[in-house]
Amino acid sequence: xxxxxxxxxxxxxxxxxxxxxxxxxxxxxxxxxxxxxxxxxxxxxxxxxxxxxxxxxxxxxxxxxxxxxxxxxxxxxxxxxxxxxxxxxxxxxxxxxxxxxxxxxxxxxxxxxxxxxxxxxxxxxxxxxxxxxxxxxxxxxxxxxxxxxxxxxxxxxxxxxxxxxxxxxxxxxxxxxxxxxx
Amino acid sequence: xxxxxxxxxxxxxxxxxxxxxxxxxxxxxxxxxxxxxxxxxxxxxxxxxxxxxxxxxxxxxxxxxxxxxxxxxxxxxxxxxxxxxxxxxxxxxxxxxxxxxxxxxxxxxxxxxxxxxxxxxxxxxxxxxxxxxxxxxxxx
Numbered sequence: 637x638x639x640x641x642x643x644x645x646x647x648x649x650x651x652x653x654x655x656x657x658x659x660x661x662x663x664x665x666x667x668x669x670x671x672x673x674x675x676x677x678x679x680x681x682x683x684x685x686x687x688x689x690x691x692x693x694x695x696x697x698x699x700x701x702x703x704x705x706x707x708x709x710x711x712x713x714x715x716x717x718x719x720x721x722x723x724x725x726x727x728x729x730x731x732x733x734x735x736x737x738x739x740x741x742x743x744x745x746x747x748x749x750x751x752x753x754x755x756x757x758x759x760x761x762x763x764x765x766x767x768x769x770x771x772x773x774x775x776x777x778x779x780x781x782x783x784x785x786x787x788x789x790x791x792x793x794x795x796x797x798x799x800x801x802x803x804x805x806x807x808x809x810x811x812x813x814x815x816x817x818x
Numbered sequence: 819x820x821x822x823x824x825x826x827x828x829x830x831x832x833x834x835x836x837x838x839x840x841x842x843x844x845x846x847x848x849x850x851x852x853x854x855x856x857x858x859x860x861x862x863x864x865x866x867x868x869x870x871x872x873x874x875x876x877x878x879x880x881x882x883x884x885x886x887x888x889x890x891x892x893x894x895x896x897x898x899x900x901x902x903x904x905x906x907x908x909x910x911x912x913x914x915x916x917x918x919x920x921x922x923x924x925x926x927x928x929x930x931x932x933x934x935x936x937x938x939x940x941x942x943x944x945x946x947x948x949x950x951x952x953x954x955x956x957x958x
Contacts, residue, residue: 646848646851649844651844651845651848652844652845652847652848653848655844655845655846655848655849655852655884656848656849656851656852657852658849659848659849659852659853659882660852660855660856663852663853663856663865663868666865666866666867667864667865667866670866671864698866698867699866699867700853700856700865700866700867700868701867701881701882701883703883735855735856735859736859738856738859738860738864738865739860739861739864740864
């Protein structure tokens with residue numbers, strides 16, 4: 637993922653570049669924490685109970701200006717929300733691409749139980765994602781309904797009308813941008 | 819959906835927001851620029867406590883806390899019918915010992931807001947989203 641041109645001059649300065657993305661990191665963690673809590677219909681108090689913290693602490697963490705994150709705190713929150721914590725080193729280009737994609741949907745994650753329930757429901761009609769890469773289905777061809785759920789390398793399909801799969805790319809996790817509905 | 823963000827322009831035609839940003843220490847400027855870029859790209863209601871209230875009802879602040887505490891004072895709108903559609907950056911300040919520097923920062927921001935209300939064409943300029951900046955560069 638290349639660094640956008642307009643940022644290349646500023647980000648040529650190492651100190652500037654790290655300060656810039658660190659600030660975004662704080663915004664993204666606080667935002668995702670709130671999104672995940674709301675996705676699970678939890679109040680700050682309920683999440684605090686699940687995480688063994690006080691409600692006031694959750695309020696402090698759900699603030700884009702908070703910057704003293706620790707992996708242990710994030711682990712506790714991941715456990716409370718029943719999702720996993722992923723910590724990885726990233727290129728600047730990749731981090732900046734994340735910045736352009738901060739939406740509620742992009743930050744939402746299924747909890748472990750939701751994933752298991754979803755996988756069980758979809759299993760009978762699951763097809764391997766690689767198998768549908770590059771397929772183009774015209775309205776006159778047998779067609780399929782929306783890709784309703786993706787998990788790992790599988791997508792669930794069910795027979796229906798009016799779906800065209802455009803001839804680009806393979807289906808990646810959480811990427812349905814190449815699917816076009818006619 | 820992200821809202822358009824405007825910089826206040828004073829009676830001499832100076833973009834005081836851009837000038838304030840330029841005057842900042844490098845690290846502080848990077849952090850404030852990062853927050854502004856989020857403001858340009860993300861629905862302001864999504865990141866928690868991104869815009870916080872001040873003692874002036876119409877004025878909110880965008881904060882950066884590091885070596886210094888930056889407080890960029892802004893308002894929604896300000897035209898009444900645009901309050902949920904756009905944001906105008908009014909005045910750049912700092913906070914020290916729980917007080918704005920300069921002390922009258924809120925009053926200055928409110929005065930700027932009224933100037934924008936009186937003539938939004940003269941007193942503000944659109945802050946470009948980064949995609950716009952990139953496409954502009956690529957066509958030159």
